[in-house]
């Protein structure tokens with residue numbers, strides 16, 4: 164049966180959810196609540212039924228699901244109150260600002276037998292799924308390095324993301340996505356070390372960028388980066404394997420991958436390079452490599468919501484598992500600790 168959903172937080176992400184939910188026949192949006200009265204006026208003008216208090220939403224027995232899309236520090240209490248009132252909850256990322264808070268949510272979900280799922284929607288990004296396919300298929304040989312870099316030049320948006328208390332900063336905004344995906348991609352390998360560096364280039368209260376380096380026991384190295392003062396973007400994905408390399412430049416999916424079909428090395432002619440010459444870096448001039456188009460991948464992020472309904476109905480397991488979200492939060496803690504101490508966190512012990 165169709166589930167009835169109320170959106171909490173009629174802001175940037177909340178309104179995107181409403182657009183997507185128009186394509187999900189399993190869910191009917193029955194209303195909106197926002198703490199800001201101006202947002203309620205806007206929601207009403209946009210044709211939504213509005214609730215004037217959170218309590219009114221909780222007391223509405225017709226409502227099955229709350230979708231919480233409010234600033235990060237408010238997720239915990241809103242989620243707990245919702246589940247205690249008998250609602251299932253979809254919550255935005257980062258689910259909470261500490262593992263302890265997330266555990267409290269999970270304890271309530273378990274005590275009240277409610278489904279609780281976090282919106283790790285970027286697992287449905289097509290460029291990530293392309294990388295996953297090429298890595299899983301071993302198209303590049305043994306992948307030894309993955310770089311996922313997201314660059315912008317506008318600083319942190321002028322909202323709560325600039326402030327510490329509501330959970331601002333780019334680690335909470337972007338790293339939770341990048342990390343979540345990589346930990347899924349590398350779920351068969353053990354994480355062996357974590358290094359984090361945070362930048363405070365244009366903003367000082369919270370990090371406006373980061374570089375994270377992860378190593379795994381299968382000798383893969385992963386670099387995750389976000390910059391908000393980068394006027395020339397680096398490629399979003401660069402994946403290096405022993406017999407091939409892949410590059411995806413952007414969300415528009417420009418890119419290619421190149422694989423070796425001849426010998427790794429044969430006698431090369433040295434080339435002039437800058438003020439010197441090089442054999443090692445001489446470009447390939449033979450036909451020992453092939454260039455390929457990126458694999459064709461089509462994703463539908465609406466499958467996230469459909470899966471949630473099917474989970475409630477006992478028909479499917481959740482696609483975003485709370486154990487995965489908890490592991491991501493633990494690694495986020497390690498990133499902050501590493502950045503604070505300028506030390507690599509070693510997980511080998």
Ligand code: NAD
Pocket residue numbers: 171172173174175176177196197198199202232233234235237255256257282283284285322323335336
């Ligand atoms: P926003 O500031 O645009 O919107 C937040 C809305 O929540 C505002 O309208 C605000 O008035 C309302 N609000 C604040 N406290 C509230 C409360 N206690 N009860 C009800 N309403 C309340 O922020 P945003 O960019 O939409 O971000 C919201 C959440 O979505 C954050 O957790 C953010 O990390 C997440 N987000 C996720 C993605 C994604 O791709 N998954 C993208 C952007 C934002």
